[in-house]
Amino acid sequence: MKLYYAPGSCGLASQIAMQEVGQAYTLVKVDFKTKTTVEGDYLKVSPKGFIPVLQMEDGDQLTEGAVILQWIADQHPDRQLLPAFGSRARYTALEWLNFVASDLHKGMAVMFSPFLDEATKQRFAEGNLRSKFQYIDEHLRQNDYVLGERFSVADAYLYNVLSWPHRVNIDMAGYHHIARFMERMEQRPSVQAALKAEGLAAQG
Incomplete structure (x- = not known):
């Protein structure tokens, strides 16, 4: 699992959540000025050009920090990082x-x-x-x-x-x-x- 981020930007919250649940991940740093990473053109990863992007092992991706946080919480309901559905x-x-x-x-x-x-x-x-x-x-x-x-x-x-x-x-x-x-x-x-x-x- 990869998390595309830029230091001090809005990917920090996703990292905190993954640390809370013990989810292993690799960080990929994004250069906002050039829209590049060590992998190459970041716009090929995310046409929006924003961070964070959470990329799964199968290549599926989630964008938008608030959505990523909900996904992390819902994948680990035992950690109670969000209240129960419907409550x-x-x-x-x-x-x-x-x-x-x-x-x-x-x-x-x-x-x-x-x-x-x-x-x-x-x-x-x-x-x-x-x-x-x-x-x-x-x-x-x-x-x-x-x-x-x-x-x-x-x-x-x-x-x-x-x-x-x-x-x-x-x-x-x-x-x-x-x-x-x-x-x-x-x-x-x-x-x-x-x-x-x-x-x-x-x-x-």
């Missing part, structure tokens, strides 16, 4: 995965855009991202993890995206519950192993 808690988890993917992740992507100047990015962060951080911080005030006391793949994705603000000059000093969440996550062996694999430092 109300399951839809709460999917609600969070979609929130992180569509609101938080896409919002943070704006901050990395080469087409916007720094002043515009900071106005966007204040006008758009601040409310997201406040919502998350308030939720984590009463919950150790997204779903309460138990870790899920939604936490892997949330941690992944919340590791980006410092890279784009967003001050997170006032979000104390987010800070505690990040520290809590970085105590997990799965997170430590994923960070090490990508050559990244912990944020906590």
Whole structure:
């Protein structure tokens, strides 16, 4: 099994999930500028040009981080990385995965855009991202993890995206519950192993 990734990008969550379930995988690094890997043209792997891509032993592929996380969880139901099918808690988890993917992740992507100047990015962060951080911080005030006391793949994705603000000059000093969440996550062996694999430092 192969995971196509770029250091510090959104493939980290998939790595964390696979570490949690003990799934063996090989990392293939993608150069975003040239859209190449050691294997050659990355666009032949994924015409979308995005990461992550999870490639199975038979060549079948999954794209979109939130979908890959659900697949990993559903392949290992004994690890309880998502609530049971049909349960109300399951839809709460999917609600969070979609929130992180569509609101938080896409919002943070704006901050990395080469087409916007720094002043515009900071106005966007204040006008758009601040409310997201406040919502998350308030939720984590009463919950150790997204779903309460138990870790899920939604936490892997949330941690992944919340590791980006410092890279784009967003001050997170006032979000104390987010800070505690990040520290809590970085105590997990799965997170430590994923960070090490990508050559990244912990944020906590």
